[in-house]
Amino acid sequence: MNLSSIIGKKKEYAEYMIKEITHICKTMGKRDPGSEGEKKACEYMADVLKNDCGCDRVTVESFEEHPGSFYGWITIDIILALISIVLIHFVPLVSMLLIILALVIMVMQFGHYKKFVDFLFPKKIGHNVTAIKSCKGEVKRRIMFNGHADAAWEWPVNYMFGGVGFDIHIFLGIGSLLYYLVLSIIAVCSGSAFTGVDGTLRKCALWGLILVPFVVALFFMWNKNRVVDGANDNLSGCYMGIALLKALKDEGIELEDTEVGVIICGSEEAGLRGSLAWAEAHKGEYDDVPTFIYSYDTIHDPKYLMTNYRDLNATVPSDKDVSDLFMESAEQLGIPCIHGMVPFPGGATDNAAFNKAGFRSTGITGLNHKLERYYHTRLDSYDNMNQDGLEGCFAVTAKVLENFVNGAKQ
Numbered sequence: 001m002n003l004s005s006i007i008g009k010k011k012e013y014a015e016y017m018i019k020e021i022t023h024i025c026k027t028m029g030k031r032d033p034g035s036e037g038e039k040k041a042c043e044y045m046a047d048v049l050k051n052d053c054g055c056d057r058v059t060v061e062s063f064e065e066h067p068g069s070f071y072g073w074i075t076i077d078i079i080l081a082l083i084s085i086v087l088i089h090f091v092p093l094v095s096m097l098l099i100i101l102a103l104v105i106m107v108m109q110f111g112h113y114k115k116f117v118d119f120l121f122p123k124k125i126g127h128n129v130t131a132i133k134s135c136k137g138e139v140k141r142r143i144m145f146n147g148h149a150d151a152a153w154e155w156p157v158n159y160m161f162g163g164v165g166f167d168i169h170i171f172l173g174i175g176s177l178l179y180y181l182v183l184s185i186i187a188v189c190s191g192s193a194f195t196g197v198d199g200t201l202r203k204c205a206l207w208g209l210i211l212v213p214f215v216v217a218l219f220f221m222w223n224k225n226r227v228v229d230g231a232n233d234n235l236s237g238c239y240m241g242i243a244l245l246k247a248l249k250d251e252g253i254e255l256e257d258t259e260v261g262v263i264i265c266g267s268e269e270a271g272l273r274g275s276l277a278w279a280e281a282h283k284g285e286y287d288d289v290p291t292f293i294y295s296y297d298t299i300h301d302p303k304y305l306m307t308n309y310r311d312l313n314a315t316v317p318s319d320k321d322v323s324d325l326f327m328e329s330a331e332q333l334g335i336p337c338i339h340g341m342v343p344f345p346g347g348a349t350d351n352a353a354f355n356k357a358g359f360r361s362t363g364i365t366g367l368n369h370k371l372e373r374y375y376h377t378r379l380d381s382y383d384n385m386n387q388d389g390l391e392g393c394f395a396v397t398a399k400v401l402e403n404f405v406n407g408a409k410q
Contacts, residue, residue, distance in 0.1 A: 001255075003402040006247045007333070007395045013247055014390035017239040020048070021231050022382040030227035031151040033067035033270035034124030037227075041149045042127040045238060045264050049131035053245035055262070057132040063277035067270035068121035071153070071222050073109040076117065077102040081177055081215050088180060088205055092187035099181040106174075111313060113271045113348060126150075128278045129264035133245055135255045142291040143404050144261040145241025145397065146350055146361075148268035148275070151230025154223045155376040163371030170345055173218045176211035183208070231382040232367070233375065236390060237296030238264050244397055258405045263293070265350050275350035279357035286359070290410040292322045293361035294400065295351035298375070300366045302389040303336065305396075308363035310341035312352035318362040319355065321409040326364060328408075329399035335392045343369055366393060 006013075024044065029037035042060055050058040080102040088095040108116035127149075158166040187201055241262040248260070265274035275295075299305075307326045309318050330337035342348060342363065351363030366389045367375065374380045404410075 001402055001405045003398045005251055006244070006398045009247065010391040010395045013243040013394050014387045016246065017236065017243050017390050018382070018385050018387065020239055020242075021235040021385065024235060025229045025231055025382040031149060031230060032153060032227040033150045033267035033273065034065055034126045035150075038150045038266050039127045042129050042264055042266060045149065045242065046129045046131065048242060049129070049245065049262055052249070053131070053133065053242060054249040055131040055133045055245065057134070059130050061128045061130070061278070061281060062125050063128065063274065063281070065124055065126045065267055065270060065273040065277070066118040066121040067124055067126070067267055067273065069109065069115070069118040070269070070271040071224070072121050073105050073117050074218055074221060077105055078215055078218050081180070084184070085180055085208070085212065088184050088187070089202065092184045096181065096184035096188055099177055099184060102177060103181070109271070110347070112315070113312060113352070126266035126274050126277070128266055128274050130261065130278070130282070132259055132261040133248070135258050137256050139259050139289055140257040141289050141404065141410060142259040142261065142286060143401060144263055144291065144293045145244065146263040146265065146275070146293055146295040146354075147237025147240065147297070148234045148265045148350055149238060150266050150269050150274070151228050152233065152269040152376040154226040154228050154378060156220060156223050158371055158375060159373060159377035159379070162373050163375070166371060167345070169214065169217060169221070172211060172214040176208065176215050179208050179211065180205070226378065228376060228378055229381040231385055232300045232380050233298040234268065234296070236299040236366075236385065240296045240299060240393060240397055243394060244401065247398070255405060260401065268350055272348055272350055272353040275353035279353050279359065283357060291360060292325070292404060293354050293359055294322070294326065294397070295349055295354065295361055295363045296393070297349040297363060297365050298367040299364070299393045300386045300389050301368065302366070302386065302392045304338065304366055304368050305330070305336065305389070305393055306338040306340040306365050308341050308349070308351065308365060309339060311355065311363050312342065312348035313344040313346065314341050316348075316352045316355050318351060319360040322360050323362040325403060325409040326362060326396060326400055329403055330396045333395055333399055335396055337396065340369070364393065
C-alpha cells in the first residue's frame with residue numbers, strides 16, 4: 001500500500017482539522033471533565049466518524065468518575081501541610097504522620113493517577129467514543145488513533161509567569177513538605193522536646209515559614225471557574241485520527257485486512273479517568289490480532305514533535321515497537337521527531353492508561369515539556385493553533401498507517 005496521495009494533501013487536512021476544532025470550541029460550550037460540553041463534543045465527533053469517515057461501528061459509552069479529585073487532593077494536602085507546620089512545635093510525631101499522609105496522597109493521585117481519594121468528591125458521568133472502520137477481508141491487524149475530548153481548568157500561574165514560574169511554584173510547595181518532614185523526623189528520633197538541641201529545630205522551623213506562602217499559593221494553582229478552549233490540548237489529538245480516516249474515505253481507499261479505529265476519551269484532565277474506563281471496558285476485546293494504539297496529545301509546535309517512550313511522570317514504559325514505528329515513519333519522510341518521554345511533573349497522557357492495561361500503545365506529543373504559556377491557559381484557543389505542526393504530524397501518521405498495513409513491526 002502507498003498513501004503518498006494522502007501525505008501530499010497534509011495541508012488540506014490540517015486546514016480541515018483547524019476548521020473542525022474551531023467549530024467545536026465556538027459552539028459546544030466548555031468541555032471540563034464530566035461536563036455537558038465534553039459529552040456534546042464526543043457525540044459530535046462520533047457523528048463525524050460515522051457519516052464523514054466511513055466508520056461502520058461507532059459507540060458512545062459513559063462511565064462514572066469523580067473529576068474534582070484530580071486537583072482536590074491538592075487542597076487536602078495544603079490543609080494537612082499547614083496543620084503539620086503548626087503541630088511540629090507541639091506534637092512532632094503527629095506533624096510527621098500528617099506530612100507522610102500528604103505525600104502518600106500526592107504519590108497516589110498524581111504520581112500514579114490512582115483513585116485514592118476520589119470517593120471524597122462528587123460523582124459525574126464522562127463519555128468515551130470508539131469508532132472502527134472495517135476492512136474488506138479477514139482482519140489481520142488493527143491500528144487505532146486516540147485523543148481526549150475534554151479541556152483543562154486554567155493554570156493562572158502558568159498564564160502569568162510561564163512554565164519556569166509554574167515549576168518553581170510547584171517545587172517550592174513540595175519542598176516545604178519535605179523540609180518539615182525532615183525536621184519532624186529529627187525531632188521524633190531525638191526523643192527530646194522540640195525546643196531541645198539548643199533550640200536549633202525550632203529556629204529551623206521558624207525559618208521554614210518563608211516557604212509557607214508558596215504552600216498557600218497552591219490553593220490558586222488552578223481556576224475551577226475558567227475552562228480553557230483546549231484547541232491544542234487536545235482536540236488536535238482527536239482530529240489526527242479523524243482526519244486520516246476522512247482522507248481514506250475521500251480517496252476511496254478500502255483496506256483489505258487492516259481495521260482502522262479512533263478512540264476519543266473523556267476526562268483525561270481529571271487523571272486519565274476516561275482512558276482508564278475505556279481500557280477496563282475493552283480489556284481483551286482486541287487481542288485477536290496485533291493492535292497498535294497511537295495516543296496524541298497537544299499537537300502544536302513541529303520542533304517538539306515527540307514519541308514518548310515513557311509516560312506518567314516517566315514511570316510507565318510505552319510499547320517499543322509501536323514507538324519505533326512512528327520514529328521510523330518520521331525519518332522516512334524527513335520530518336524531525338524527538339525520542340522522548342513525559343517527565344515528572346509533566347503528568348501523563350492517555351497512552352499511560354492503555355499501556356498499564358496491557359494494550360500496545362505509545363504517546364505522541366507536539367509541545368515543549370518545559371511548559372509554555374498557552375498550556376492549560378486561555379491561550380490554548382482555536383486561533384492559536386500551529387498548522388505546520390498539524391501537517392507534519394498528520395503526514396507521519398499516514399506513513400505509520402502505510403507501514404503498518406505493509407506489515408511493519410508486528
